[in-house]
Structure formats: structure tokens, C-alpha cells
Amino acid sequence: MSVFALPPGVDFPKELVTGLLERMASQPPESMARVQLYLNSGRMLRRVREEFQRSGARYLPRLRLVSDLGQDPLAGMPLAVSPLQRKLELAQLVEQLTRAIPAFEAGSSHFALAESLSALMAEMQSEGVHPDALEAIEISESHAEHWRRSLDFIRIVARYFEDDAALDADARQRQVVEAIAQQWQTHPPCDPIIVAGSTGSRGATATFMRAVARLDQGMIVLPGFDREMTDAAWNSLYSGVFPIEDHPQFRFRALLDKMDLAVGDVEDWRAATPHDEARNRLISLALRPAPVTDQWRVEGRNLGDLRDACQGLTLIEARDPRQEALALALILREAAETGTSAALITPDRLLARRVTSVLDRWGIIPDDSAGQPLQQTAPGRLLRHVATFLGQPMTIADLLVLLKHPLCATGAGPTARGEHLRLTRDLELELRRNGPAFPTPDALRAWASKKPEDREVWVGWLSRVLTTFETPEKTSLSASVDTHLTLISLIAAGPDGSVNTSELWREEGGREALRLMEELQREASHGGDITPSAYADLINRHLQSGIARSGVSAHPLIAIWGTLEARAQGAELVICGGLNEGSWPEAPAPDPWLSRQMRLEAGLLLPERQIGLSAHDFQQAVASKTVVLSRARRDAEAETIPSRWLNRVLNLVQGLPDQHGQEAIDAMRDRGTQWLRLVDALEAPRLELRSATRPSPRPPVDQRPKNLSVTAVQTLIRDPYAIYAKRVLKLFPLDPLRPSPDPLLRGQILHEIVERFTRERPVNEEASDARKRLIAITDDVLETEVPWPSTRRIWRARISRIAQKFCEDEVERLQVGTPAIIEEKVTIPLENVDFTITAKPDRIDLLSDGTVRIYDYKSGALPSEAEVIAFNKQMLLEAAMVERGAFETLGPRAVSDMTYVRLGGGGETRDIKGKSKDRTETPEEAWARLTELVARYQRPSQGFTARRAMQKTRDSSDYDLLSRFGEWDATDEPEPEDLE
CATH class of the missing domain: 3.90.320.10 (Lambda Exonuclease; Chain A)
Structure with missing residues (x-):
């Protein structure tokens, strides 16, 4: 078998292409066109194509994605059903289960449970685990009643695994792979086939890689293969009851075992040198499995002077996420100005959005591979708002959310939109002053009758909108989708416009939203009847799969990547951001269906698999030329815990004082502190702000009130400033x-x-x-x-x-x-x-x-x-x-x-x-x-002092913000001010 690898810290796409060109150098040019090269991700494919183009004019191999194998139109194999169809079918089964067993996952929505069950079924199909394997699980007293019930329910959905059942995408992927492998046994391909960049973490992918490796001209190229691991470290990955799946190299060990290969059988793809071999040795030792961390003291002596291994590392420990985002944005800005290619790698999308927002102030648009979540685009927000309000009494706030949305009433041009906003402001003042709390068409028509020539058409349109929101307590999903789309179109069109001329389905977000809604409309017949609240939950979850790619030209040197793309990275500067537990690595999602022991007995993957993949991504990212390790010491709720990998690196380095470990860490922190000082300088106010004093304005006598009610006399005694603000300034709280x-x-x-x-x-x-x-x-x-x-x-x-x-x-x-x-x-x-x-x-x-x-x-x-x-x-x-x-x-x-x-x-x-x-x-x-x-x-000498004699110090006034109470204290002496 031909299994090759490249170490962490090399530009994998570049070295892959270079190695392939070297192997094909002695063959005719057209032989390259016969090579089939399977890659693990779209970004990897684009990078490989770019590297081929840089090598000059030549034939390209046939570039494909491993994940697209399931879409091959094999004879006699039907296409896979829509994942949405399967989720809708499962949601109905889950609803019946929760109705029969109310205590099962109480508080979880039907669609949330259906999604997790769908993910479990996809994993079983990808790993080749039939529900019959669940029968081998011995239900003992140690299993909670919850697991017994969930296991019984999983057996109910076994019909989706029968031979005559419609294929899911993962089931078809595996069947296609198995069909190809069987075909190759009798008719092996004559052309080279290469699988590169994948770790074989999915069962179907690993099966395909094994089939390729058995071919005479088949080759596997593994990314980030750690040559620094000792035999004892490799063997420790299976030393206990549970395999150590959270180790970055575990997937390679599992893949090699299935191929009956040893670690020593993996050859180098080419003699590629990492950016920093000393750092690779340090990271490899730091990430050793827990059973062999005693090797730190023994092998740590071989690391040499740790100041050299940490020279290219910078450690930023910000006080909060805002300071972290500002520091990272400053680093990326410097990279843009110096012509350095830089990438922020983080699974924390909130951190990525914060950094993007800061970069925007300098006109830098990063190439964000994840795009913008559809839920946060204008069309996504409008779709979610309308779904949430269906069948619910419309409050003033809800109505204004719709009327002030940037896509509302955009079907008749800017002029009509401006008129719409004017009428919206007038209606807001009316509703906030006079109500009702739940606006109705009758209340709107009564308001319109005061100025019918100005408001009648607009209120007529708005009344139609409110009437359409009145839906039954439960109806078919098809009817709910139709009502939803009708409302969306009516809102976007406005009184005199059309949805076709509105801004609703334009731009990337609108087109993606329309695609997802049309998909839901096609599959709605599989969803049964649904309540308005359940429909809102479905829409929220359905839109989570949508991504809006920005059409704006991004900066060519600045990028934001997910952790998976660390394999395809080729940046000179890499920032590993959000290195906190729960962020990187992310906590495994709770599995309501199978416990950890049950998964192990059934032959399924353990929850730690995703942590292991993230650890592998971290190992590759931190092996780059120049690396910034960043975290915030506190989030919005509490103190954070550093990422386990960052902790391991720091603990290992600190534990080797004879090799200048503490000096190395101090230098890393000093480099990070320099950026934090720049952040503080950036955030420092440009003008010296003076705290407000306790106000006691003295307006002209002829401007002072000439009438008071007996109930306002108490206000004049306790808080004269409130009388001044209301009667002199004419400021009335809404x-x-x-x-x-x-x-x-x-x-x-x-x-x-x-x-x-x-x-x-x-x-x-x-x-x-x-x-x-x-x-x-x-x-x-x-x-x-x-x-x-x-x-x-x-x-x-x-x-x-x-x-x-x-x-x-x-x-x-x-x-x-x-x-x-x-x-x-x-x-x-x-x-x-x-x-x-x-x-x-x-x-x-x-x-x-x-x-x-x-x-x-x-x-x-x-x-x-x-x-x-x-x-x-x-x-x-x-x-x-x-x-x-x-x-x-x-x-x-x-x-x-x-x-x-x-x-x-x-x-x-x-x-x-x-x-x-x-x-x-x-x-x-x-x-x-x-x-x-x-x-x-x-x-004239008497001022209207703020909060002169409040009954309680914690009592509030409608005008505390105006008087800037809080910048001064109730014990402060008032400072009279004459007003003209």
C-alpha cells in the first residue's frame, strides 16, 4: 500500500503539487490529465488548482472532492433523498415519542431532537453500523431508564436502513464507495488515483482511502503527520478501555490499523522541511497522550533551548473578548500594511465577527471563508421575525420591528420607502402615547381616519399584514410555509409595490434565503401538521444551514478561516484565536440517544473524535512560520479556562527551567503585551472627559411654569429638575x-x-x-x-x-x-x-x-x-x-x-x-x-435642583439620564447654572 504524509508546518497544497509534479516529470504531459486527485475540502481544491497554475501551463489532474462521491450517478442506484425531508419525517416520529414519554429530553424541541437523531443516523450509515448492532448492547442496571427508552426508539427508525428504503446522503455515499471498491477488485483503474488532505475521520471516507491504497497506482497523502511521536506514544492511544480519540494523531492510527499498516510504513511524500522543526518537536511532546506525559521530563531535555523553539510564538492574554478582537485586528492591519499574508484561524464565529468589525474601520475586508450566517442577514432576520410572530398577538414592539426592517416596503422605490418610514414614526408616537398594547386593524383604521388622505392606503396595507398573521393553532406545514411567504412578500412589497421589485430576494443573502425557503416548500408535505411556535423553531434551525457569501472584493492578504482550513493554509502569519475551553476545542454536543459506553459497544465514534480533529487542526496551525496564540481571560459571564492545548504547551515549557522555559514564556507574553498596550492607546479617549456635576438650572423667569397640579407639587419638592425638564424643556417620556x-x-x-x-x-x-x-x-x-x-x-x-x-x-x-x-x-x-x-x-x-x-x-x-x-x-x-x-x-x-x-x-x-x-x-x-x-x-436665583429630596436613594426619575445622575452623587452640592 502506498501511504504518504507531510509533516505539520508545511504548505500542504504547495508541497502536494510539487511532489506530484516531481513524480510525473518523466511521463508525457497528457498523463497528468489522467490522474484523479480527491481532496478533502473546497478551499483545499482551490489552493491546489492555484498551485498548479503557478507551476506554468500544463494539463491539470481531475480534481474532485471526496464528499462528492455520493453524487456519482451509478447505474441502478437512486439519488439520495433531501436531508430536510428526512429531518421532517424524523421530527414527526420524535413528536410522537415525546408525547408518549413527556419526560424524555424535556425542554428540547422536536426539531432539535430530530436533528440530533438525523446526525446519529448519518453517522451509523457512514460508519456502516446497522441498527441490528444495537441489539448487541446489553441493557444492564448501569444504564439509566432514559437510555433504554432512546434505544427502543432508535430501533423503531431501523426501517430507514432497510434495502428498500430511500437512501440518505450518507448512506448513498457509503454505498457508492463500497460499489467502487468492489468494482476495483475485478477491474482496477489504469490511471493514478490520489486521496490527499483527509484524515479518514468519516467511515465512508476511510473505506474509500483503504480501497485507493490497495490499488497499484493508488496513493494516500496524509496532512500533518507527526514524525516526532515515539512508538510508546503511538501505542498509548489504545492503552485503556476507551481509545484516546482526542489526540491529534489518533485518526491516523485508526486508519493505519484498518489498513493493517504500521506507523513506520508511512513514507514521506517529499523531503519537505517545516518552518520550525524545534517548535514541531515541542508541540508534539506537549500534546502527548495523558498516559505518557511522564515522558515530558525525559524527552524534554532533548528540546534544546526553548527560547529558540518559542521565538516565532506570541501569546496574547486579553482581559476580555473586546480587547482580544482589537489586538488581533491590529495585528492583521500591520500585516496588510507590510504585505504579509495573514490568517485568523478560530472556531469562534463571534470573535471572527468582532475582528471583521474592527478591520472595517480601516477599510480592510478579510476573506472570511465561513461567510455571514444567513440568520444575521437582513432577509434571514425578516424571515425569523415573521415566523416568530405568526399566530401571536402583535405587540407594538413586534410591529415596529417589521415596519422598521430595512427590507420592509422596498417594492416601490426610495421615495415610497421614505414615506413609509415617516408614517411608521407617526404611528409609533401614537401607539406609545395612546396604545393599544396590541395594535389591531380597527385601532389602525381609527388612527388613519384622522388624516385619511395621508394614511388610508398605508394603513390598509398594514391591516392586511396584521390579518394575515392570524393563523390557526395548528395547520399543515405546507400551509404555514405558504402563509409565511405571503407575509414576507406583502411586507417587502409595501402599499404600492411588488415583491419582484423589492430588495427581499436580491444580493447573496436574499438568494440564499429564497433557495432555502423554496426547498422547505418542496419538502413541506413530509412535515405533517405544525403549531406556529414549532414552525418558528423549524425556520430558525433551517436557516442555520444558510451562508451568505459576500460579493465585496476582499483583501488579498488577510483571511479568516475555520479550523479545518488550517490544513490548506499557506499564510506567513497565523493567528490561533479564541484558545479557551468551550471555544477551541468546542465542547462535544450532548447526545440524547446513546451514552458513551453504548457508542463504544455499537462501534460508533466517541464524542472525543471532534476534539481530536480540532487538536490536529491546532497542531498544524501552530506549526506555521509566525504564530499568535490568543485568548480572553474573561467572557461576558465569568473567568475563562485556557484551552487544554495551550495549557499543555505552557506547562511543558515552564516545567523545563534549565532550558530557559520561563524566559521563553515571558518573551511570548511580552510580545503579546505590546499589542495590548497598542489597544489601550487606541481605546484611550482623545479628550479629557469631566464628570458632570449635580445640575440646578436657572431658566429665565418668563420661561418658568405658571401652573401646576396638586399632584405635581410633590415632584416640585422632591425632584425640581423633573419639573424643569417637563415644563420648561417640554421633554415628555415616551x-x-x-x-x-x-x-x-x-x-x-x-x-x-x-x-x-x-x-x-x-x-x-x-x-x-x-x-x-x-x-x-x-x-x-x-x-x-x-x-x-x-x-x-x-x-x-x-x-x-x-x-x-x-x-x-x-x-x-x-x-x-x-x-x-x-x-x-x-x-x-x-x-x-x-x-x-x-x-x-x-x-x-x-x-x-x-x-x-x-x-x-x-x-x-x-x-x-x-x-x-x-x-x-x-x-x-x-x-x-x-x-x-x-x-x-x-x-x-x-x-x-x-x-x-x-x-x-x-x-x-x-x-x-x-x-x-x-x-x-x-x-x-x-x-x-x-x-x-x-x-x-x-x-431668578432659584435653581431646579435634580433629585433634591427623593424618598429613597434607589428611586428613579424619568430624567436621570438627562441630569447624568451617576456621574454625581446625591450628597454632592448642586451647581446652579443660568440659562438664556
Whole structure:
């Protein structure tokens, strides 16, 4: 058998082509065209083609990918079914399983389980493991009940492995490989066949490689084969119960064993010299299997001066991912300016996007092999948004997400798009100020009727959109896809446009999104019935397979690669980024179907296989000419753990002090620290920023407010700055995008209920009848004004708890007085001051003795006497207004009582006397103090101080951001500022 290899640290595509040219040098030129060269990846194929082109004009071999073998149109073998079709079929089976066994993988979606089951089936087909092999697994007491159930379910899907079953892609790949191998036994090919760049990690690929190696003119060229491994190290890979699959060279050992070859049988493809042989020896020893790490001390002495082996290594240990991305971007920028080819190799796509974003500020566009995930493109986001909102009540935030999306209403040109955005802003202000929390077509039409000539057409289109979102609780997948595409087209077209002229399916992202949606539409008949939430999950997962390749010309020297592409690398500078556990290597995905022991017994691959492949990629990447090893010490959640391979290298080097190990590591860190210092310099503010002081603006007297409500007096006392911002600057806080049943709304609803209850009171009503009427009014108001079902139930229970006491108290109140004022607004001027006060008391009763009693309903806790005297002066000021005849229907009246009624808790009441243990204040005194307070704020020297006397330090104000609270403290002295 002809098995060759190239060591880590060489340009594999270049050396592969050079070696092939050397072997074919003595043959006629056309003989090269008869060579079939199978490669492991598309990037490897492109690199090999480029290297052939650099070698001059000549015939090229037939370049193919190993993964494309399954697409060969062999006679009598049907084409493979769509992977999506298989996943949809499996999802229905999984749904039945989870319905029968609710505890099985609780919390996982049907499609997530279907995807993992599909991956398991693909692995079984690729490895040639029939479900019958699962019968050999002995179900013992050591296996959890979960594994027993999953094993029973896997046996159910065994029909997909029968001879008459439609072939999956992996099943067809293996059958094609087996058919080719069988054909070669009787009719071997006359032309050379070479498989290069693959490690044989997949069962079908390994089978094909073995068949090629047995040919007289067949050759295998392995990438990154470690010649520094000792026999003891190779033998230790199978020393325990479980093979050490996480070692970078394990796949080679497994492949050679299946070929009945020893490690010594692997020949050099050509005499290629790595960039740094000393570093290769260091990395090889550092990555030795755990059973033989005792060899570190013995073989470590042979590494020589470690400062030489680490000379080309730089170690960056950033404090967080942002600093790491900035440092790596600076390195790539320097490479671009110096004409050095550089590549960032990382499995961390978030890090790759951060680096790309930083490079964009300098106009550098890297050649990102992974492209942009379709989910993050504009079409992908719109598809996900629409799928998520299907069958759900549309909130204000949801509606604005659609209306403000860059693809919305793009079918009629830029002018129409601009008009659409203007109307969107107008509608947003309307909805945030006046609601409803869940916009409906009727509410939109009511808004449009105010300016029909401007809004009618646009609202008509938007109403059609909202109506289409109303889908059944469960429908066929085909109908869901059709509805989804209808909505997408309607949204993108806009009121007067067409989806064909919109931006929806244009550019790379749009074309890829359309391809995936058309695929889903073709296969939807295999999906059965589906709920809107399950459909949203399906769309999210389906779009994950899409990649949008950028059509913008990338920088010729700067690239971002995945770890697999370390084999095809030819860069002078390589950055290994994101070297943390969980990132590189990635943690193996949990397998809900088979345990580790069950996999071993069935002959399947262990979860550590992927770690071993990542380790091999790392070993090749770190053997490049100049290497930067990078990690962040902390992520968004906690301290990170360095990658196991980085830890091994550092531990080995540090453990050899006699060979200057510590000095080598210090030098690596020093080189990395230089880049981190540049990052700090880049991030340093250009201007010295001075913290804000506690504001106390003094606007001109004629610009100051001339009217306040009695409820705003408390704000003037506690937070004068809020009065300044609202009444002078005219800044009003908008309601949140996602309205919630907050205390303010609760208070408004409860007041409306009590107001209707009082106004509609029949004569001589009994307490029991009053309670029934109160509950009926509550139900009516909640149904009309509160769109949240759960909140309606909670607030109804709140009223029900106090209904009996409230109605009994109401009967007593009506025995001594009659409601004379209910929510009536009045205004009265202050004496000797150009200022008016407005009040709208909840209720004032005229008593039989000619005096009045003021009631104030509170949805929260009742204020104490001390609070009423010092801050909450509403009741005292309303009493003073009554005594001054502010209410025309009453005239000047004496106030005998002021009472708070709590609409919650136990429904308790409290009379206010204006007396506390250390202070007394009558309504007349409160009025005089108000006059004095207003007069003070009409003086030019008086400023409106921020947060003057907040009830609690943690209390917030609507204007804390404006006053830059946090840059100053409540203990700081205010700094008055005169304004013009």
C-alpha cells in the first residue's frame, strides 16, 4: 500500500503539487490529465488548482472532492433523498415519542431532537453500523431508564436502513464507495488515483482511502503527520478501555490499523522541511497522550533551548473578548500594511465577527471563508421575525420591528420607502402615547381616519399584514410555509409595490434565503401538521444551514478561516484565536440517544473524535512560520479556562527551567503585551472627559411654569429638575415599546372601576348587590382596557379581595354624605403670585352637616402623616381649594375629613389630620407654604435642583439620564447654572 504524509508546518497544497509534479516529470504531459486527485475540502481544491497554475501551463489532474462521491450517478442506484425531508419525517416520529414519554429530553424541541437523531443516523450509515448492532448492547442496571427508552426508539427508525428504503446522503455515499471498491477488485483503474488532505475521520471516507491504497497506482497523502511521536506514544492511544480519540494523531492510527499498516510504513511524500522543526518537536511532546506525559521530563531535555523553539510564538492574554478582537485586528492591519499574508484561524464565529468589525474601520475586508450566517442577514432576520410572530398577538414592539426592517416596503422605490418610514414614526408616537398594547386593524383604521388622505392606503396595507398573521393553532406545514411567504412578500412589497421589485430576494443573502425557503416548500408535505411556535423553531434551525457569501472584493492578504482550513493554509502569519475551553476545542454536543459506553459497544465514534480533529487542526496551525496564540481571560459571564492545548504547551515549557522555559514564556507574553498596550492607546479617549456635576438650572423667569397640579407639587419638592425638564424643556417620556401592566396602569384601571361604580350607584343599594355590581364593572373594564389575560385575573382577584369591605364601607359613607364631586377638574390662582393650581380630586362627599369630606383612592401603600405634611400635599391643598370655593357646585365649604381609601391589600382606609408626632399643618398653612414655595421658584436665583429630596436613594426619575445622575452623587452640592 502506498501511504504518504507531510509533516505539520508545511504548505500542504504547495508541497502536494510539487511532489506530484516531481513524480510525473518523466511521463508525457497528457498523463497528468489522467490522474484523479480527491481532496478533502473546497478551499483545499482551490489552493491546489492555484498551485498548479503557478507551476506554468500544463494539463491539470481531475480534481474532485471526496464528499462528492455520493453524487456519482451509478447505474441502478437512486439519488439520495433531501436531508430536510428526512429531518421532517424524523421530527414527526420524535413528536410522537415525546408525547408518549413527556419526560424524555424535556425542554428540547422536536426539531432539535430530530436533528440530533438525523446526525446519529448519518453517522451509523457512514460508519456502516446497522441498527441490528444495537441489539448487541446489553441493557444492564448501569444504564439509566432514559437510555433504554432512546434505544427502543432508535430501533423503531431501523426501517430507514432497510434495502428498500430511500437512501440518505450518507448512506448513498457509503454505498457508492463500497460499489467502487468492489468494482476495483475485478477491474482496477489504469490511471493514478490520489486521496490527499483527509484524515479518514468519516467511515465512508476511510473505506474509500483503504480501497485507493490497495490499488497499484493508488496513493494516500496524509496532512500533518507527526514524525516526532515515539512508538510508546503511538501505542498509548489504545492503552485503556476507551481509545484516546482526542489526540491529534489518533485518526491516523485508526486508519493505519484498518489498513493493517504500521506507523513506520508511512513514507514521506517529499523531503519537505517545516518552518520550525524545534517548535514541531515541542508541540508534539506537549500534546502527548495523558498516559505518557511522564515522558515530558525525559524527552524534554532533548528540546534544546526553548527560547529558540518559542521565538516565532506570541501569546496574547486579553482581559476580555473586546480587547482580544482589537489586538488581533491590529495585528492583521500591520500585516496588510507590510504585505504579509495573514490568517485568523478560530472556531469562534463571534470573535471572527468582532475582528471583521474592527478591520472595517480601516477599510480592510478579510476573506472570511465561513461567510455571514444567513440568520444575521437582513432577509434571514425578516424571515425569523415573521415566523416568530405568526399566530401571536402583535405587540407594538413586534410591529415596529417589521415596519422598521430595512427590507420592509422596498417594492416601490426610495421615495415610497421614505414615506413609509415617516408614517411608521407617526404611528409609533401614537401607539406609545395612546396604545393599544396590541395594535389591531380597527385601532389602525381609527388612527388613519384622522388624516385619511395621508394614511388610508398605508394603513390598509398594514391591516392586511396584521390579518394575515392570524393563523390557526395548528395547520399543515405546507400551509404555514405558504402563509409565511405571503407575509414576507406583502411586507417587502409595501402599499404600492411588488415583491419582484423589492430588495427581499436580491444580493447573496436574499438568494440564499429564497433557495432555502423554496426547498422547505418542496419538502413541506413530509412535515405533517405544525403549531406556529414549532414552525418558528423549524425556520430558525433551517436557516442555520444558510451562508451568505459576500460579493465585496476582499483583501488579498488577510483571511479568516475555520479550523479545518488550517490544513490548506499557506499564510506567513497565523493567528490561533479564541484558545479557551468551550471555544477551541468546542465542547462535544450532548447526545440524547446513546451514552458513551453504548457508542463504544455499537462501534460508533466517541464524542472525543471532534476534539481530536480540532487538536490536529491546532497542531498544524501552530506549526506555521509566525504564530499568535490568543485568548480572553474573561467572557461576558465569568473567568475563562485556557484551552487544554495551550495549557499543555505552557506547562511543558515552564516545567523545563534549565532550558530557559520561563524566559521563553515571558518573551511570548511580552510580545503579546505590546499589542495590548497598542489597544489601550487606541481605546484611550482623545479628550479629557469631566464628570458632570449635580445640575440646578436657572431658566429665565418668563420661561418658568405658571401652573401646576396638586399632584405635581410633590415632584416640585422632591425632584425640581423633573419639573424643569417637563415644563420648561417640554421633554415628555415616551411609553415603553413593550407596554406592561405596570403600577401606573393598575392605578388608572382601579380608579376607572371605582369612578363607574360611584357614578352608576342606584338608590338604596345593599352591600351584597353593590359587590355584585362592582365585580361586573371590574370584569367589563378589565376586558376592555387590559389586554393581558393573566393580568386581568390577578387584578380581578385584587378587587374581589376588597369588594366586600369596600361595599360595606361605601354603605356607611352614603349614610352620612352624598358624592358631590367625582373626578372634576378645577383651577384656582394663588394669592400675590402669578400662578394657578389645578386639582382633580377622586371624590368629594357633601355631608349632612354642610361640611365636605375628601376621598383619595390609592392603589399602593397609603402615605403616612409625616409624608403628607412634608411632601404628599395633595389632600391638604385640595382641602384648601374647597375652602376657597374652587368647586362651583359646592361653593366655599369647611372640610371636616380627608380620607385615603386603599384599592388593594385589605381595603383599609385612613383619615388624614395633618398632624404628626413632631409637626402639624392645616390646609390653610399648606396653602401658604405652597404660595411661598412657588414664589421662591419664580426668583431668578432659584435653581431646579435634580433629585433634591427623593424618598429613597434607589428611586428613579424619568430624567436621570438627562441630569447624568451617576456621574454625581446625591450628597454632592448642586451647581446652579443660568440659562438664556
